[in-house]
Amino acid sequence: MIDLRSDTVTRPSRAMREASAEAEVGDDVYGEDPTVNELERRAADAVGMEAALFVPTGTMGNQIAGRVHTDHGQEVLAERDSHVVKWELAGFSQHAGLQVRMVDGDDRGVISPAQVREGYVAEDLHRPGTGLVCLENTHNSKGGTAIAKEDVDAVCEEAHDLGVPVHVDGARLFNAAAALSTPAPELVENADSVMFCLSKGLGAPVGSMFAGPEELVDRARRERKLFGGGMRQAGVLAAPGLLALENRDRLAADHENARALAEGLEGVAGLRVPTPETNIVLLHTEDTGHTAEEFLAACSEHGVLGVPFDEHVVRFCTHLDVSGEDVERVVERVSAAL
Numbered sequence: 001m002i003d004l005r006s007d008t009v010t011r012p013s014r015a016m017r018e019a020s021a022e023a024e025v026g027d028d029v030y031g032e033d034p035t036v037n038e039l040e041r042r043a044a045d046a047v048g049m050e051a052a053l054f055v056p057t058g059t060m061g062n063q064i065a066g067r068v069h070t071d072h073g074q075e076v077l078a079e080r081d082s083h084v085v086k087w088e089l090a091g092f093s094q095h096a097g098l099q100v101r102m103v104d105g106d107d108r109g110v111i112s113p114a115q116v117r118e119g120y121v122a123e124d125l126h127r128p129g130t131g132l133v134c135l136e137n138t139h140n141s142k143g144g145t146a147i148a149k150e151d152v153d154a155v156c157e158e159a160h161d162l163g164v165p166v167h168v169d170g171a172r173l174f175n176a177a178a179a180l181s182t183p184a185p186e187l188v189e190n191a192d193s194v195m196f197c198l199s200k201g202l203g204a205p206v207g208s209m210f211a212g213p214e215e216l217v218d219r220a221r222r223e224r225k226l227f228g229g230g231m232r233q234a235g236v237l238a239a240p241g242l243l244a245l246e247n248r249d250r251l252a253a254d255h256e257n258a259r260a261l262a263e264g265l266e267g268v269a270g271l272r273v274p275t276p277e278t279n280i281v282l283l284h285t286e287d288t289g290h291t292a293e294e295f296l297a298a299c300s301e302h303g304v305l306g307v308p309f310d311e312h313v314v315r316f317c318t319h320l321d322v323s324g325e326d327v328e329r330v331v332e333r334v335s336a337a338l
Contacts, residue, residue, distance in 0.1 A: 002326050002333075003305045007172075007254070007279060007319035012205040016240035025235035028054075029225070035235030039242050040209070046245060047173070047194050048185025049211035053220050054238055056229055058171045059088050061195035061210040065167040066096035066132065067223045068216055069192065073097050074131030077119045079105040081141040083169055084134050095227075099128065109139030110151050113158035120162050133159045136169040137187065138176045141309065144258075144280030144317075146179040149187050156190035165192035171208070175201055175278040178251040192216070201251050201279060203320050204244035206237045247320065254279040257318040257327050264331035268338060283314040288338060298337035304330050 003009045012020075026032030036054050044052040055061045062084050066076065076092055078085050080102040084092065092098040101119050105111045116133060123129025135155060137147040156166045168188050170176070173196045177184040188194045193212035198204035210220050224230060231237070258276040265281070266273045270288035273281060283306075285295045292308035299306060309315045316330070 001303050001305060002322065002330055004316040004318065004322065004330065005305050005307045007200045007317050010203045010319050010321045012240050013203065013243070016204065016243050019239035019243055020236045023235040023239035025233040027232050028234045029230045029232060033233060033235045033238070035242070036238040039238040042242065042245055043196075043209040044211050046184060046248070047170075047188055047196065047211050049188075049194065049213070051214040051217035052209045052211040053217050053224060054234065054241070055208050055210055055224055056206060056231070058169070058195055058197045058208040059091065060224070060227055060229055061208045062088060062134070062167070062169050063091045063095045063227065064210055064220045064223045065134070065193050065195065066092045066098055068219045069165045069167060070096055070098055070131030073099070073128045075099045075101045075121055075128055076132040076134055077101050077103055077116060077130060078134040079103055079109055079111050079136065079139070081105070081109060081139075082134065082136040083140055083171065084136070086141060098131065101130070105139075105142075107142065108145040108147070109136065109142035110145075110147055111135070111155060113154045116155055116158045117162070120164065130162070130164050133164055133166045134169060135166060135191070136171075138172045138179075138278050138280070140171070140280065143274065143282040144172065144175065144276060144278035146176040146277050148180060149182050152187060153190050160190075166190075167192060168194040170194045170196040172197070172200055172278065174248045175251050175255070177248075179255060179278045198241040198244040201254060201319055202244035202247045204240045207241050250320065251279070254318045254320065254322070257322055257324060260324065261316060261318060261327045261330060264327065265334060268331070268335045270338065271334075279318045281316040281318070282309065283316065284312055285314060286312045295337075299334055302333040302337040304333050304337070
């Protein structure tokens, strides 16, 4: 079975398993786990922030951002198809009491400074005020689009002029950095905080990082405890994360495999497959006469797994457990399935 459902399905390498078994540990709630502390230092450096916090999941990292940046009842501006809107169980409203004001980005998920200004709500007797702008890079639902530095900077400048902080959901930030040939710290240098995942393309079995100014991260640590994320001897989880950070330089290989996969599938009768920017390939199945669910059922019978993204849209995701040979096999199997 070739599993293209997500880059979260990677299996930890032997080196990661050994690092976990041999990790030096302590009680992280007391700040005494040396492996976690080292991971947090290196993660902060990787995105050019003062400090970082190890969290179990990217969703928790984003939800912590909602808590530390806002006051209860404020509004958050977010792109309509972004992860925090579609895939996090309305967490901003549940965890931070935030009202989400959705913005319609362009076909790549980019929102403009003008849209930020238009969506901004000033606090007064009747209105809660805008407390946060949330961006996503890469943008999952739009097919892993890599949002350019100038687009991020423009939104940050507009938001800051309005007195509003910006959080970047950078679950796949290093994919964006690889695709744009722009260092990750430059992509988020004007943002107030960023979250990135260790457990996606970087291959760790567990974990994400929330990063920002030291004072903000100190507050985030308290919110992590509130969310039940105060882990103890967490070095056994952080050790693979340290090795995952070393996988940043190999993400271009996933992008190359994604482009080869898209090119091969575009030649399969009835499929429409736009060229991917990173490691996410979207397949449009309308012209095959089958829904995404029907298409995936046939693919599964032929040893290929993906996920439905819409009635006629399927997502395939390349990752470090998918080789060039696997890509060739996928094209053959999908063709046979259809």
